[in-house]
Structures are given as structure tokens and as C-alpha cells.
Amino acid sequence: EPEVTQTPSHQVTQMGQEVILRCVPISNHLYFYWYRQILGQKVEFLVSFYNNEISEKSEIFDDQFSVERPDGSNFTLKIRSTKLEDSAMYFCASSDRGRIMGYTFGSGTRLTVV
Amino acid sequence: AQKVTQAQTEISVVEKEDVTLDCVYETRDTTYYLFWYKQPPSGELVFLIRRNSFDEQNEISGRYSWNFQKSTSSFNFTITASQVVDSAVYFCALKNTNAGKSTFGDGTTLTVKP
Numbered sequence: 001e002p003e004v005t006q007t008p009s010h011q012v013t014q015m016g017q018e019v020i021l022r023c024v025p026i027s028n029h030l031y032f033y034w035y036r037q038i039l040g041q042k043v044e045f046l047v048s049f050y051n052n053e054i055s056e057k058s059e060i061f062d063d064q065f066s067v068e069r070p071d072g073s074n075f076t077l078k079i080r081s082t083k084l085e086d087s088a089m090y091f092c093a094s095s096d097r098g099r100i101m102g103y104t105f106g107s108g109t110r111l112t113v114v
Numbered sequence: 115a116q117k118v119t120q121a122q123t124e125i126s127v128v129e130k131e132d133v134t135l136d137c138v139y140e141t142r143d144t145t146y147y148l149f150w151y152k153q154p155p156s157g158e159l160v161f162l163i164r165r166n167s168f169d170e171q172n173e174i175s176g177r178y179s180w181n182f183q184k185s186t187s188s189f190n191f192t193i194t195a196s197q198v199v200d201s202a203v204y205f206c207a208l209k210n211t212n213a214g215k216s217t218f219g220d221g222t223t224l225t226v227k228p
Contacts, residue, residue, distance in 0.1 A: 031214055042221055043159070043205060048214035056215055089157060095214070103216070105151075105159040 002026040006092050006106035013082055013113055021077045021109045023092030032075045033093040033103060034067065036060065043091065049075065082113045116141045118208050120219035127196055128227050135191045135222045137206030143167075146210050148182065148189045153203040153221070162204075165189060196226045 005024040013019050025032050034046040047057040049067055064086075066078045075094075079086055089110050093103035117140040127133045139148065150162040163173065165182050173180045177194045193200055203223050207216040 033214060043207075043218040045215040045217070050214070058215070091159060104161070107156075107158040110157070 002104070004092055004094055004104050004106035006090075006109050008109060009107065010110045011112070013111070015084060015113055016081055018078065018080050019082055019111060021079075021090050021092075021111070023075045023077070023106055024073055025075055025092065025094030026104055027073070029094035029096055029104075031055075031095045032067075032069070033095075034077045035091040035093065035105075037089045037091065037108075038085075039088070046077075046090075079111075082111075084113050087111055087113045116143075116208050116210070116217040118206050118217050118219035120204075120206055120222050122222045123220070124223045124225070126225045126227065129198060130195050131226075132192060132194050133196050133224065133226075135193075135204050135206075135224065137189045137191065137219060139187050139189065139206070139208045141208060141210070143210050146208060149207040149209065149216065150180070150189075150191050151205045151207065151218075153205065155202070159205070162191075193224075196224075198226050198228055200224060201226045 004026060007022045011019060032049040035043050036046050037043045045058050047061045047067055048055045052069060064080050068076050089108045091108045092106040095103050119138045121136055125133055146167045148165045152160040152162055163180055170182050170184055179192045181190045201224060203221045205221045206219040209216040
């Protein structure tokens with residue numbers, strides 16, 4: 001079964017540092033997403049990406065965040081100048097052309113900002 | 115605006131009991147999709163079911179069943195003869211057919227005791 005792969009599984013960073021979370025979506029998928037889950041809370045939408053540009057973003061996704069598909073296979077989320085409250089599980093997801101199916105989520109990257 | 119409400123924060127049952135997880139949603143859209151995801155202690159999000167707004171047929175998959183009632187905007191999930199391995203957080207989610215993002219409920223933590 002095709003998988004969405006996320007690396008690293010856990011990242012610890014110091015407050016103020018930049019982090020890049022990496023995702024390899026399913027190869028024939030065209031839509032890509034990042035979601036965030038603060039510990040013990042619900043899953044929140046951050047951003048969707050299609051055709052090399054952001055198609056939708058939430059109010060959480062401010063100038064501190066950016067996404068990129070640098071090489072046609074990876075999909076990255078960059079968080080600049082991390083804050084303590086950025087500590088969360090970050091999930092990447094991808095979906096097919098129709099976008100009507102449930103996403104395939106990656107197993108997540110747990111980001112801890114200290 | 116879309117909203118998903120999972121009023122049950124935590125449920126605890128003894129193995130072999132049946133348990134129903136409630137989900138109530140709000141949307142102005144006439145077409146939409148509803149989902150259930152399972153998040154085991156390991157943290158990943160596991161897709162369980164997708165239901166579109168045109169299809170109110172209930173669905174059964176093994177010990178799992180889903181009851182979609184458009185009239186009450188509910189999409190409830192029942193686990194029959196629960197098992198310890200069913201212990202997890204369960205999320206209900208809503209997606210507009212034209213948008214990429216999903217709106218998640220707060221989740222219900224199910225604990226099944228032996």
C-alpha cells in the first residue's frame with residue numbers, strides 16, 4: 001500500500017531556530033497538505049498545495065511558515081524562528097486528482113521547541 | 115463556516131461491550147464528505163471511512179458500523195464487541211467537495227479495558 005513518508009519522526013529544536021519538516025507524498029498524488037496537532041488537541045489544517053502553489057491556508061499559517069515542493073517528490077514545511085507554541089505533531093497528507101477521498105496521512109513529525 | 119462536534123471527550127468501556135461515538139456537524143454546503151479517523155497511541159492517523167452527503171446508507175465493516183443521518187447532521191460510529199486494541203482517539207472530520215481542507219472534531223478518547 002502506498003505511503004506518505006515523513007522525516008524526521010521527532011525533532012527537537014531551540015526556540016528561534018528554523019526547522020524544515022520533510023514529506024514524500026504518494027507519487028501519483030497531486031494535492032498536498034500540512035496539518036498540525038498540538039498535544040492532546042484536535043487536528044488543525046495549515047495549508048494545501050497544488051500545482052506548485054498554495055491553494056488554501058488557515059489563519060495559523062502566517063509568515064512564519066512556508067511550503068515548498070523543491071524537486072517534484074518532496075514536500076517541505078519550513079518554520080522560521082520557532083516558538084514554544086509551535087511544539088506539536090505535524091502531519092503531511094496527500095490526495096489524488098479527485099480530492100474526494102480521505103487523505104493518506106503520513107505518520108507525523110513530532111516537533112519539540114525548547 | 116464548518117464545524118464538527120464530538121461531544122464525548124472520553125469514553126471507557128469493558129471489552130466486548132458495544133460503544134457508539136457521536137459526531138455532529140455543521141455546514142452550509144449541500145455536498146460534502148464525512149470521515150472517521152483513528153489515532154492509536156503511536157500517533158498516526160488511520161483513515162476508517164468516507165461518506166458523501168448523497169449517500170445516507172449505513173455501512174458496516176466487520177465490528178465497525180456508521181450511521182449517517184442528514185436530518186440531524188450526525189455521523190455516528192459504533193464499535194461492536196469492543197477490544198483492547200480499539201483503544202485510541204477517534205476523530206470525525208468534514209470536507210467540502212470543492213475545498214481541500216478537512217475540519218476535524220476535537221476527538222473522542224476511547225479506552226477499552228480488559
